[in-house]
Amino acid sequence: MQKMLSAAVRHTARSVRTCSSYVNQARYVFDLKENDDTCRQALKSGSFYLFHNLSPLIRKSENTFYTPAVSGPDLLQVLGSCGKDKLSLEDSVLLGCSESCVAEFALDLGSLEKSAIEQELSGKFTEIRNAIAKINGKMDAENASARSLLQWHDSHQYCSKSGKPTTKNVSGSKRVCHVNGLIYYPQMSPVVITLVSCKNRCLLAHQENFPAGMYTALAGYCEIGETLEETIRREIAEEVGLVVDTVRYSGSQHWPFPGSSLMLACQATVKDDKLDINRAEIEDARWFTLEEVTEALQMKTLPSKLPDGTLPVWVPPKFAIAHHLIQEWVQEQKALNGS
Numbered sequence: 284m285q286k287m288l289s290a291a292v293r294h295t296a297r298s299v300r301t302c303s304s305y306v307n308q309a310r311y312v313f314d315l316k317e318n319d320d321t322c323r324q325a326l327k328s329g330s331f332y333l334f335h336n337l338s339p340l341i342r343k344s345e346n347t348f349y350t351p352a353v354s355g356p357d358l359l360q361v362l363g364s365c366g367k368d369k370l371s372l373e374d375s376v377l378l379g380c381s382e383s384c385v386a387e388f389a390l391d392l393g394s395l396e397k398s399a400i401e402q403e404l405s406g407k408f409t410e411i412r413n414a415i416a417k418i419n420g421k422m423d424a425e426n427a428s429a430r431s432l433l434q435w436h437d438s439h440q441y442c443s444k445s446g447k448p449t450t451k452n453v454s455g456s457k458r459v460c461h462v463n464g465l466i467y468y469p470q471m472s473p474v475v476i477t478l479v480s481c482k483n484r485c486l487l488a489h490q491e492n493f494p495a496g497m498y499t500a501l502a503g504y505c506e507i508g509e510t511l512e513e514t515i516r517r518e519i520a521e522e523v524g525l526v527v528d529t530v531r532y533s534g535s536q537h538w539p540f541p542g543s544s545l546m547l548a549c550q551a552t553v554k555d556d557k558l559d560i561n562r563a564e565i566e567d568a569r570w571f572t573l574e575e576v577t578e579a580l581q582m583k584t585l586p587s588k589l590p591d592g593t594l595p596v597w598v599p600p601k602f603a604i605a606h607h608l609i610q611e612w613v614q615e616q617k618a619l620n621g622s
């Protein structure tokens with residue numbers, strides 16, 4: 284009994300400590316967003332993830348690649364030698380803070396000469412999808428929110444009502460038009476991504492703009508006024524002519540391509556599997572068996588062409604939520620089959 288009790292107490296103490304530290308972090312980040320002076324102060328001791336025209340800086344250490352967090356003083360030194368007059372720490376956007384409450388920022392050095400900074404920082408600015416593949420195959424905050432925020436600030440320099448320049452607050456959580464007081468907050472579009480299944484098969488589709496051979500779950504932007512379920516129902520009907528029977532929420536992901544979206548991933552079922560593909564949107568859509576999908580999920584690198592010149596079917600990599608949606612279906616099917 285005593286043993287059980289102390290285990291329970293340890294568990295509670297650990298939960299409280301974790302929660303308390305997370306609460307502190309959340310409140311500190313809130314303060315940084317709301318208070319320009321606090322954020323200005325945090326810039327001096329913060330750490331910075333660096334980008335060049337939205338490509339993250341990656342560094343190699345032995346055989347592993349990583350996105351380095353550069354300290355404020357180190358970054359000031361680089362700016363000093365490569366273009367202090369063109370950029371300042373205040374051009375950064377706040378990403379969050381570390382467990383020890385060190386503020387984390389992203390800065391795009393696109394106005395400076397790329398090779399000079401790469402040399403100063405012993406790294407390489409790498410196209411984001413290649414960078415993710417090299418780092419650890421994970422889309423984390425440094426890449427996803429940094430890319431979305433930096434891109435949003437770059438394309439919202441002017442007020443859409445007065446036509447005058449807008450100014451960013453220090454953290455970059457908003458932009459303000461000082462002529463009419465309008466406040467602009469970073470935007471993202473909700474998108475549903477749905478893996479449709481019917482009995483023991485699931486539906487994957489290929490669009491003209493996808494890389495050759497890549498098939499994935501159906502996706503579509505939510506329209507104003509729609510619920511998540513209504514978007515799913517409409518998109519599936521629009522794209523493949525199926526009527527959705529059940530919908531189950533699975534997870535979500537921030538997706539910074541081409542703009543910034545909140546991907547809401549769901550599993551859906553249909554009763555009738557007869558496809559009527561809308562060729563204006565979808566080039567091909569097919570029902571796949573568990574074996575076919577399992578094989579596609581296991582591919583580690585892009586497949587090479589088959590003798591007839593076509594590519595075997597492959598699915599998005601692990602950093603895309605589509606991959607996890609497909610994997611979830613595979614696991615559920617295996618559990619159903621008892622394998």
Ligand SMILES: NC(=O)C1=CN([C@@H]2O[C@H](COP(=O)(O)OP(=O)(O)OC[C@H]3O[C@@H](n4cnc5c(N)ncnc54)[C@H](O)[C@@H]3O)[C@@H](O)[C@H]2O)C=CC1
Binds near residue numbers: 472476503504599
């Ligand atoms: N993270 C992941 O696993 C995956 C992400 N996606 C993303 O889902 C997104 C939506 O998929 P689609 O089939 O292209 O959507 P879709 O089926 O709604 O078709 C795209 C069309 O919707 C219209 N549209 C409406 N609102 C829009 C907005 N806010 N931004 C841009 N276009 C808008 C445009 O006319 C556009 O051509 C894509 O941007 C894609 O990057 C797609 C598959 C996997």
Ligand SMILES: [Mg+2]
Binds near residue numbers: 501502503522564
């Ligand atoms: Mg679509």
